[in-house]
Amino acid sequence: MTISTPQRRALLTDAQLSRLAPSHPLRAAGTAHSPMIRAMAGDRPEHPPVWFMRQAGRSLPEYRAAREGTNMLEACLDPELAAEITVQPVRRHGVDAAIFFSDIVVPLKIAGVDVDIVPGRGPVMGSPYRELRDIESLPEIPDEAFDPIREAVGRAVDQLGSTPLIGFAGAPFTVAAYMAEGGSSRDHLGPRTMMHRDPEAWNALASWVARVSGQFLAAQVEAGASAVQLFDSWAGSLSERDYRAHVMHHSALALEAVEAYGVPRVHFGTGSSELLVAMKEAGGDVVGIDYRLDLDEATRRLGPETPVQGNIDPAMLDAGWEVLQKHTVDVLSKGRDAAAHIVNLGHGVPPSTDPTVLTRLVEFIHES
Ligand code: 1CP
Numbered sequence: 001m002t003i004s005t006p007q008r009r010a011l012l013t014d015a016q017l018s019r020l021a022p023s024h025p026l027r028a029a030g031t032a033h034s035p036m037i038r039a040m041a042g043d044r045p046e047h048p049p050v051w052f053m054r055q056a057g058r059s060l061p062e063y064r065a066a067r068e069g070t071n072m073l074e075a076c077l078d079p080e081l082a083a084e085i086t087v088q089p090v091r092r093h094g095v096d097a098a099i100f101f102s103d104i105v106v107p108l109k110i111a112g113v114d115v116d117i118v119p120g121r122g123p124v125m126g127s128p129y130r131e132l133r134d135i136e137s138l139p140e141i142p143d144e145a146f147d148p149i150r151e152a153v154g155r156a157v158d159q160l161g162s163t164p165l166i167g168f169a170g171a172p173f174t175v176a177a178y179m180a181e182g183g184s185s186r187d188h189l190g191p192r193t194m195m196h197r198d199p200e201a202w203n204a205l206a207s208w209v210a211r212v213s214g215q216f217l218a219a220q221v222e223a224g225a226s227a228v229q230l231f232d233s234w235a236g237s238l239s240e241r242d243y244r245a246h247v248m249h250h251s252a253l254a255l256e257a258v259e260a261y262g263v264p265r266v267h268f269g270t271g272s273s274e275l276l277v278a279m280k281e282a283g284g285d286v287v288g289i290d291y292r293l294d295l296d297e298a299t300r301r302l303g304p305e306t307p308v309q310g311n312i313d314p315a316m317l318d319a320g321w322e323v324l325q326k327h328t329v330d331v332l333s334k335g336r337d338a339a340a341h342i343v344n345l346g347h348g349v350p351p352s353t354d355p356t357v358l359t360r361l362v363e364f365i366h367e368s
Helices: 035-040 061-067 072-076 079-093 106-111 132-136 143-160 172-181 189-197 199-223 240-256 273-282 295-302 314-318 321-337 355-367
Strands: 115-118 122-125 165-170 227-232 265-269 286-288 308-312 341-345
Touching: 035 227, 035 341, 061 079, 072 079, 072 106, 072 115, 079 143, 079 355, 106 143, 106 199, 122 172, 132 199, 143 165, 143 199, 165 172, 165 199, 172 189, 172 199, 172 227, 172 240, 189 199, 189 240, 199 227, 199 240, 227 240, 240 265, 240 273, 265 273, 273 286, 273 295, 295 308, 295 321, 308 314, 308 321, 314 321, 314 355, 321 341, 321 355
Parallel strands: 165 227, 227 265, 265 286, 286 308, 308 341
Antiparallel strands: 115 122
């Protein structure tokens, strides 16, 4: 079975599907025919498929109730809890895909790195990774260390049936930025200086992250994810010159880890309007567009054959229904220049979002 359209290179060929277990949802639960996976493969299904970045957690009261008393990284490594949180937004909003509840730093935790997620701050390292000797001490992760991830994915896809699960990982620059800084930062001067001051250390760090993010993606796909997204949330702080010279080959490596399976791969960055072409060259089948660039302009830059994902401005979610509706109509219209369009926000759901607005938005998009 092939679900490609003539103008797109074939995704999910028989040869690729045969690399997935017979019980994989793409083979056994029919997620290959879902509107989400069809759109990611370059098709235009009956209604535009929609999911929201950061739909799991954050704004949902049932998420806060489930998480109560559990540290974020502990929750990510508790298969039953992670599966429950993954499925919650599908139950509530009727979105066309679930995103796996986890975090971009979970593979670091699995590797034994001293990392925590501090409420209100995000990922924080025990100490930063800037010197080659520290980076060289980072371990290779045995595949079985990802078993809690496989178990959580397996439990989630059992509940999701024909609704696809999207797996994800952090792109090497974004994850390495936390490691080089020791935590969050505004302008990512630490990693951007490091790639020039000590390119050997930078390359060692970024290629270690590329390997563990690649393993994280592969574990999710093997356990049942029907698509993946690579999040390069901080790539927008880079010049195209630095992205091409110091970053893109590492992102390509992470994306290559699941290429043989043929599952659609979304490549997303924020503030990355000037990097879109380079990001597409790095790899992926769908390019995620943030809220700063209109989708028709993104398609002009990428070419009409590239499926695009995006890009409702998260700021509009709380601007009143009429404003949001008008903006959504505009996003849908500008998405028509591309071969296919997966509707999403232009970045994550803000924690303060009224969940009923998201449910209404899904209904509106499905009727469009
Ligand atoms: O829908 C979902 O929420 C799914 C799970 C998910 C994903 C896809 C989480 C849970 N994190 C992520 C990815 C992630 N994590 C990214 C890329 C996406 C993006 O740009 O939004 C990034 C940059 C992180 C790092 C991170 N983890 C931050 C950002 C901090 C900063 O530097 O500004 C934060 C706040 C976290 C914690 C986190 N991750 C996820 C949740 C639900 C939370 C909040 C947990 C809590 O404190 O209770």
